[in-house]
Amino acid sequence: MASAAEQLAANMNMGTFAKATELHKRLLFTLLALLVYRIGTYVPIPGINSEAFLQFFQNPDGQRGILDMFNMFSGGAVERMAVFALNVTPYISASIIVQLMGAVYPPWEKLRKEGGESGRKQLNQYTRYLTVVLALFQSAGIAIGLNAQAGLVDAPGLFFIVSTITCLTGGTMFLMWLGEQVTARGVGNGISLIIFAGIVAVLPGTIARMFGLAQQGQLSVFILLLITLIAVATVVFIVFMERAQRRLLIQYPKRQEGNRMAGGERSFLPLKVNTAGVIPAIFASSLLMLPTTVAQFTATANLPA
Template identity: 40%
Template sequence: MKKFIDTLQNIWKIEELRNKILLTLGLLFIYRVGSNVPLPGVDINSLSQLQDQTGSGLMGLLNAFTGGAFANASILALGIMPYISASIVIQLLGLAVPSIQKLQKDGESGRQKITQMTRYLTIAICLVQAPSYVTNLMAQGVGYVISDQLFWFLSITTLVAGTIFAMWLGERITDRGIGNGISILIMVGIIASFPISIVQEFTARLEGGAGGLITIVLELAAFYLVVMFAIGLTQAVRRVPLQYAARNAAGGGQAGRPLGREYLPLRVNASGVMPIIFAQAIMFIPVTVAQFAQTEGDSWVITYFSDFTGFWYNLVFAVLIIGFTYFYTAIQVNTNNIADDLKRNGGFVPGVKPGRATAEYLDEILSRITLPGAILLALLAILPAFAMQLNMTTQWAQFYGGTSLLIIVGVILDTLMQIESYLLNRHYDGLMKSGRLKGRSTANVM
């Protein structure tokens, strides 16, 4: 406890770090206030139907990512998700469009142009999603005290402006605060429902006669183990040894520094949370198509793919996650570029020829470690289904794995890694008693 207090004092002593943390907390407070401000003209007494509809499914996922703003008909109802969607589209286009590939290799100038393209695409996605959201509001019977045309125009304009504002907040946190701003906004939205989930679970267990205090203790112990499992999956790496010819020729290092051993870390879960997001989006397609078709032969599709705790739903879900893990890992980790960079800098893997042979060697290692990583990721994604089978409340069970837990773990590790860097650079003790934190630069959200 004393070490923890000393660490907090050290953090407060570093003026730059203190200002960054305070700025981040201030911007997050503004974001949470905005999430509870309703759209102009909405009758807040008529939101109960919308809140019931967003209890599960795709809308439940969107509501969790926006911290309840989606179900509150808030000015930030779309949240930061259109920006995330635009970022994913730009990443996928980078595989097929040569001009975007060139921008990705142009350093800082290329990054700025891609960021600008992502912003424009975000607005375009908002202009599609905002009318759909307003249409759903009106279909659900959400009341409003102004005319239809005025409510339509004001709501769409406000929703687009709200997403742009959330995007601006995220970029300010990234530039002047601590951590990845976009990822932190999503994490804060998810954590916002965590206290309510715990209270609901405690109430159900203690008052409902469903196990009592012993069951709650066992659930908390299981939750701790699941969190440790998620942290291990996030941080697990396969270290490939490297050598540099120039440093060896210099007699053990450059500028009088010892050579030491260097490694290339290949992550077991290089794709992060994206395979789960892709798989969840795909899983909602059969039900949506079947509902629009409205034929008797498609009733089994609705039955199986609407049951989130069912065997077939989770089997298909797990298979999709494994497939998307390989797909997104291939996008994220380009072994040819890694091999070229090593060759250009005089680096090589001992016993492997530089260039193409190195790329093939790294690709083989990546293929081997991706399989267990994909299986473990799929297992983590379907853990909430097992939790619901044990009669846990739906909201509490969602924190036992899946997208929510991985985002929380990834963002916290990334933020703590940045704080630790400030401490170590100022010659203070780090956050860990031994070793260093291994975070993820983008928390795997984008």
Template identity: 35%
Template sequence: MTRELARRIAFTIGALLLFRFGTHVLLPGLRPGDWLTGGPAAIGAITRLSIICLNLIPYLSAAILVQLVAMAWGRLNSLARSGERGRRRIARYTLILTLLIASFQAYGIATALRDIPNVVPNPDGGFVLTATVSMVGGVFFLVWLSELITRHGIGNGIALILSVNIIVSLPSDIAGIASLLQSGAISSGLVLGHIAFWIATVTIMVVVESARRNVRVDFAGRKIGDRVLPARSAVLPIKINSAGYLVPTTVAPWLWFLPLAVLTYVYGADAPLIESAYKQLKFGAPLHMILGSAAVFVLAFIYTAYVVDPEHTAKSLIRYGGAVPGVVPGEATADQIDRVASLTTVVGAVYLTSVLLIPEVFELYGIGLPYSMIINGGAALIVVCTVLDLRKQVRDLSLTNAGDERR
């Protein structure tokens, strides 16, 4: 292990411990004690309301919204691809939108807490203000901490924080399942079936996330200043799952729940059609599974086209003197890259849709176990991708000398 790698690992561990410490800092104005009623479950729910209870959700929502606007608005898309200066402006827009989303969510939570009897000892206007500011500050603290991890630590800071949230819930889930198994509420066969299922699922995730479809690219020799670069060959790697997980699975429910929310506002929640729609679209319902699968499948193609961007890639190859063997540079190259990416994304979209459906299939057929709400196929995929990224960075840093030279 190199000294640089050890330093980065130590920094990352320290930052994650600081994050976990923040989860135990209660919101100002909430003082659990004898005055808090509602039983152990209610007390546990209240005590989880730390200053970082919003986590990174507002920031991720803002980032997804900005990406959606960039996909639809060419000017913002060009800005995002215009280099470091453009990326800084995009980051600034994302933070402004994060502030708006976090403030809205924090104010709603603080107002709801104030109106619950025996939860806030002094439910005056001061509590709402301090709780809102604390929660918004907690979001920006996590954004800052994740950037520090990415820059000075090892791995992607946002992915690590999300993964830690998932991993820390595992012990309580395992303890709960063991308790139910001892009491006879669930069978040992069901538990063994889930263990085998998750081993197979994680194995498939590792294989798929590590797989690439490589497009060969030949670069002609050229002269840059006093340097002469010889002709060489390289590959353009295209991931099977280029769309990732968060964007398709986050945007998919918006396609029907946003129109449904508008209809609810217009006609009221008691309207028979609205009640029926919510019933048919609840988690685990067949219609929800069908719509969700179709939406994620299509969104995987749309977002892959944005991420890969064959036209931008073809122009970049021309700029650097590269060409796909046997394909005319320019539009023909863009068509070839688009064809390869589309065929590869068919497999990726099926894979991503299957991951999304795991908890719903368990719910539909009643074969699930009492996992926490965040333990599902998506959570497993986030952890797997985080571990693969960590492994890659550790390997790269282990093979790099102090002067950033490969051994």
């Protein structure tokens, strides 16, 4: 049994696409929303010295750990310290926490299992509230850390900390709202599209750096081909697992209609193998990079002045 998206793709042609005016509007809205997101990744927070911060971020001494992954998901907004630097990371963390609490906390478990549509809306509201709390904590840590670094802020002080917290938290909440609007009025899942746009935006620069290293002789052609093959194989495997289904056999009983027997057909109920999507992979990557980041920050803090 094919999904609705697969049936639409199978029956889609240029004539059908030309007549689908509603689809045109949804595609245009999605593209405009992604354009707004990309513009926001180039708007720095007030009071930050963008050039000094870029040099600080690209300092080759040591590994940046989890900051590199945040920068990739945000489409380079972290290295520019833009208003969308936090991206939708607090929302993803809040979604994971609410899902876990929905399995162990009885009131939320009741909402998830018996609440229906109203229960789902209530859990989504809790996710939004928790997103605000997490965004406030993360933006406060970033603001205090930037304020303590000499040369990164034009006018350090309380005003810079408050304005940075406001800008970063507001940017995250705007992206969360934008993602929900894309989900409702655009094409696909808005939050996933925002993450996808951020990753794709930094992909050309990464490929260009790899070829640059190969031309300079710092990366052999064999290693470059090996990395390319691994990347292609990984994408193929991810697509295969994303589309994989487990088909449960459904046997309809026979029934008598007059003097003959009818029924007895067989059908299949398709169940996705990967129901959680990319959330576990993102969460696991963050946990794996966290010890490296903490160790680096601890070593930096213990350096003599």
